[in-house]
Amino acid sequence: MYRKYVKRMFDFVFALFTLLLFLPVFVLIILLILIFDGFYPLFIQERVGKDAVSFRIYKFKTMNDKKDAEGRLLKEELRVTRFGRILRKSGLDEIPQLFNILKFEMSFIGPRPLPVY
Template sequence: MKRLFDLVLSVPAALLLLPVMAAVGLVVRLKLGSPVLFKQQRPGKYGNPFHVLKFRTMRDAVDRNGQPLPDEARMTKVGHLLRKLSLDELPQLFNVIRGDMSLVGPRPLLMEYLTLYTEEQARRHDVRPGITGWAQVNGRNTVSWEDKFKLDIEYVVKQSLGFDLRILVKTVVKVLKRDGISQQGQATVHKFTGSREMGNAS
């Protein structure tokens, strides 16, 4: 039922938003160049890798050693606006249609985090990752990693179509209010380096 729910909503949404995506793609091409889309391998259900799709929001700027500059140095005004309006996430509708993602679920994070989770935190991969999720409508990038993972697990335990609809409605409100996009002093969010709980156990 959840897969059917995803397709019933994501296919019409993708078709209706094609003109918007085309316009955003053109702006990204003119302001940031190619490639227009950002593709990165992320862990999906059960940790199986897939390539998440987003519109590019950052420049390919590097330091003298060829290492990428910090996010805040590479983030552009256009990119900040796209993130503020959540327009950079629109290509993920095609991830949902392909079955890599769901409309609602824990956000797909980095592959390198897989070895850092506690056994409880790893349960976030028992379901497909989502474009939006319970953690995103309860603070998004302004809550700690531990609290974010607790919200993800709460979603895994409580998931239902009614819960998904509630999260989707709250997501629309969050996007309109444009809050929770980044942590204070960060362009987006600082990297997860391991749980305090894991550190206390070692």
């Protein structure tokens, strides 16, 4: 009963409250990513959740897509933007995951969903 109803209700109510509280920050971060980095502000990746169900996780994009002469992506530390470092250190890059919690794809408490690959 706890996992099915109480935990889900807690996740939903707390995620909704937190999202409303951080909405101005959310909009500001989107604008700053567009201004400073000039690319789509969200990073979307397939992850595997409970019962091996895959879903799309949302985060703020903190890296660019620069490639080397052979067309391969550069190392992560070369692609992280200055603003992206700030977002990662503060944890603000994970605010969009509140939408995953509202959709019951994730929970505040529990294991982190792993990438599909």
